[in-house]
Structure formats: C-alpha cells, structure tokens
Amino acid sequence: MDTQTVLEWSDRYLFRNYRRAAVAFVRGQGARLWDLDGREYLDFVAGIAVTSLGHGHPVLVRAVCEQVARYVHVSNLYHIPEQAKAARLLAERSGLDRVFFCNSGAEANEAAIKLARKWAKAHRSPQAYEIVVAHNSFHGRTLATVAATGNPRYQQGFDPLPEGFRFVPYNDLAAAQAAVGPLTCAVLMEPVQGEGGVIPADPDYLRGLQDLCRQEGILFMLDEVQTGVGRTGAWFAFQRYGLQPDVVTLAKGLGGGVPVGAVLAREDVAAAFAPGDHGSTFGGNALAAAAVCAVLETLEAEGLVDHAARVGDRLQAQLRSLAERHPSVREVRGVGLLVAVDLEVDAGMVEAACRERGLLVNAVRPRTLRLCPPLVVSAEEVDQAVEILEQALGAVGDPAAAGGVGHPHERR
Numbered sequence: 001m002d003t004q005t006v007l008e009w010s011d012r013y014l015f016r017n018y019r020r021a022a023v024a025f026v027r028g029q030g031a032r033l034w035d036l037d038g039r040e041y042l043d044f045v046a047g048i049a050v051t052s053l054g055h056g057h058p059v060l061v062r063a064v065c066e067q068v069a070r071y072v073h074v075s076n077l078y079h080i081p082e083q084a085k086a087a088r089l090l091a092e093r094s095g096l097d098r099v100f101f102c103n104s105g106a107e108a109n110e111a112a113i114k115l116a117r118k119w120a121k122a123h124r125s126p127q128a129y130e131i132v133v134a135h136n137s138f139h140g141r142t143l144a145t146v147a148a149t150g151n152p153r154y155q156q157g158f159d160p161l162p163e164g165f166r167f168v169p170y171n172d173l174a175a176a177q178a179a180v181g182p183l184t185c186a187v188l189m190e191p192v193q194g195e196g197g198v199i200p201a202d203p204d205y206l207r208g209l210q211d212l213c214r215q216e217g218i219l220f221m222l223d224e225v226q227t228g229v230g231r232t233g234a235w236f237a238f239q240r241y242g243l244q245p246d247v248v249t250l251a252k253g254l255g256g257g258v259p260v261g262a263v264l265a266r267e268d269v270a271a272a273f274a275p276g277d278h279g280s281t282f283g284g285n286a287l288a289a290a291a292v293c294a295v296l297e298t299l300e301a302e303g304l305v306d307h308a309a310r311v312g313d314r315l316q317a318q319l320r321s322l323a324e325r326h327p328s329v330r331e332v333r334g335v336g337l338l339v340a341v342d343l344e345v346d347a348g349m350v351e352a353a354c355r356e357r358g359l360l361v362n363a364v365r366p367r368t369l370r371l372c373p374p375l376v377v378s379a380e381e382v383d384q385a386v387e388i389l390e391q392a393l394g395a396v397g398d399p400a401a402a403g404g405v406g407h408p409h410e411r412r
C-alpha cells in the first residue's frame with residue numbers, strides 16, 4: 001500500500017475524530033520511525049509517552065512473541081502467572097499493596113473513581129462521593145473521566161455528565177482546602193499536568209494535598225497515567241515528590257505500546273472492591289501482563305529510569321540554551337523526559353516544520369510543544385532533536401524557508 005492509498009482509505013473509512021498528520025508509519029527502531037516512503041524520523045512523541053522502551057526493543061519483542069505463541073488470553077476467571085508477576089513487580093516498585101489491571105488510562109481512572117466512592121461508603125460516610133480535581137487537568141474520555149477533566153473542550157456536547165467533581169485551580173492549596181467538605185471522598189491530581197501543557201505541581205502543593213487528605217480522612221489519588229513508569233526519572237513521579245498516595249493510576253508507558261492500564265492501591269483501599277464489584281474482560285491478560293513484566297524488568301536491567309533523569313536534564317539544558325539564542329522560545333519546563341517548550345509562534349506550524357525535517361514533536365497546546373521521547377533515547381539523539389527544532393523555528397520565523405528545506409533523512 002502506498003501513502004496516498006493509506007490516507008484515502010483512512011479518510012474514507014475511519015471516524016474523523018482525530019486530526020492526523022499526512023504521514024503513515026510502517027517501522028520503528030529505538031527512538032526512530034520510518035514512514036511508508038522510507039523517510040526516517042526521530043520520535044520525540046513516543047506514541048504520546050507510551051513506547052517507553054522505544055520501538056522494537058528485543059526483550060519486549062521476545063516476551064510478546066513468546067507469549068502469543070503460548071496463549072494470549074484466558075479470562076480473569078482464572079489465575080495466570082504473567083499477571084501475578086506483573087502485579088508483584090508493580091507493588092515492589094511502588095510500595096503500594098495491590099494492583100487492578102485494565103486496558104487504558106481512562107479505564108484506570110474510571111476504576112479509581114468507582115473505588116473511591118465505594119471506599120467512602122464504608123470509611124467516610126454513605127453520602128460522600130465528591131472528588132476534588134483540577135482545572136486544566138486531563139483524566140480521559142469516558143463519561144466519568146471526561147467529567148473529571150478540567151477542560152470544557154472535551155466535555156462539550158456530552159451532557160449530562162456524571163456529577164460529583166469539584167474543580168479547583170491547580171497549585172492552589174487554599175482552594176483545595178476550601179473545596180473539601182463532608183461529601184468529599186477523594187482528591188485526584190496529576191503530579192504534572194501532561195495534556196494541560198506539561199505543568200509540574202509545586203512540591204509543597206502536593207505535600208499539602210496529601211496532608212489535607214490525611215486530616216480529612218479522604219483518599220489522596222494521583223493520576224500517573226502520563227508520568228508513571230520512569231517517565232519523570234523516577235519509577236513514579238510521587239517518589240520524586242516524596243509522597244505516599246493511597247491510589248495511583250497508570251497506563252501509557254506501562255506496556256511499552258501494548259495497551260494496558262493499572263490501579264495501584266493500599267491494602268485497605270483495594271479491599272473496597274469485593275469480588276464482582278469491578279472488572280474487565282481483557283484487563284491484565286497474558287499478552288498485556290507479559291509486556292508489563294518485560295517493560296519493568298528492562299527499565300531496571302538497563303538502568304533506564306536514571307537514564308531518563310540524566311538525558312531529560314540534558315534535553316532541558318539544550319532547550320534552555322536554544323531559548324537564549326532564539327527569541328521565539330519563551331519557556332522550557334518539565335520533569336525527566338516529559339518536557340515542554342512555550343513558544344511565541346504557532347506550535348502547530350513548528351510541529352509541521354519539525355516533521356518535514358525528520359523530527360516528531362507534538363503541539364500539546366496552541367503555543368506549546370511537548371517532547372517526550374522513549375526512555376532509551378541517547379544523548380546524541382537529544383542533541384540532534386534540538387538542532388532540528390532550531391532549524392524549524394528558524395523556518396517558521398522565516399516563512400520563505402519553511403517549505404524550502406528538504407528532509408535530512410531522505411531515503412527514497
């Protein structure tokens with residue numbers, strides 16, 4: 001199939017719910033992707049913080065292939081060694097006691113919301129059901145998680161939304177304190193607002209929220225769907241911040257691209273779900289669980305969590321020095337390998353100009369680029385990405401040059 005046919009068939013047969021770039025990928029290796037026309041790209045999107053081990057990592061490839069050959073799925077009616085092992089690896093690394101597996105970030109948050117409500121009936125009050133969430137947050141696209149998402153853009157047209165979410169400004173502890181009342185059962189926060197433009201929480205804010213939850217006897221829940229599994233240079237962002245959440249949700253990087261989500265919880269909180277209270281047909285099946293084990297063991301064996309911290313610092317340092325040279329870069333921020341660049345120019349145009357030059361980045365906001373490469377990215381690849389970004393910024397600043405520069409990895 002050629003690129004034109006892929007674009008035509010996509011346009012003809014798929015829902016039009018995504019804004020897609022006119023490129024079709026067919027192969028990846030490490031932090032690089034190749035399109036149908038043989039062009040090579042540095043992948044600083046990583047499937048939106050998903051392909052933690054990069055593309056085609058031999059350990060993940062072997063684990064998934066061997067698992068498919070043995071069996072893919074048997075149902076949560078039975079025990080399977082892969083899921084038991086994946087749960088143990090997550091519990092050991094997080095310090096939380098129990099794991100529920102599902103298939104995505106939205107499902108993990110949906111489960112956490114249900115868990116908090118069920119827990120509150122027994123431990124807080126039968127009436128408590130409200131969850132305090134932040135403006136500018138993103139928690140998913142199911143009805144409950146979109147209702148918990150602090151951005152009306154995702155909610156419009158889907159009313160009536162489930163009720164029970166109290167919105168507060170992010171990084172404003174007094175507002176959270178004022179929002180907690182007898183009906184509150186939990187606080188749900190991202191340690192770094194990812195879709196909101198990579199906005200890290202102030203450490204004092206998160207510690208203050210944790211204290212507030214302890215004082216009030218409500219659950220402190222962190223959405224680590226984007227920040228978890230090494231992305232911030234720690235196994236989990238809450239460890240960087242020195243926190244002890246009651247519930248943590250994960251997805252994205254957890255399966256290295258194989259769809260899987262998880263809820264981690266303290267023993268007494270997990271106990272709120274009795275048999276039959278919640279479930280998922282596919283959740284934690286043998287294929288997904290084998291991928292989780294391969295990802296977690298490889299991150300450890302190859303020291304990739306520390307690597308993410310080091311190479312993330314380098315990325316931010318390089319971008320800061322670019323900011324000194326380039327007036328269209330307003331701010332650089334981030335944690336580990338979750339990094340944002342605020343621009344004075346249209347981020348979508350810079351994203352396109354980067355792609356033309358062989359670098360994938362994502363315009364997460366109209367004037368903000370997000371860079372979240374795989375955790376295996378090398379220092380040289382980081383330097384190369386910043387060089388391409390500099391050329392793209394130059395081209396967007398100088399529209400005559402924008403279309404004139406060829407793709408550096410042309411392989412036709």
Ligand SMILES: Cc1ncc(COP(=O)(O)O)c(C=O)c1O
Pocket residue numbers: 104105106107109138139140141190194195223224225226251252
């Ligand atoms: C913090 C956060 N929570 C939840 C989600 C939803 O995850 P999914 O798209 O896997 O449902 C996302 C996705 O971007 C996210 O960044």
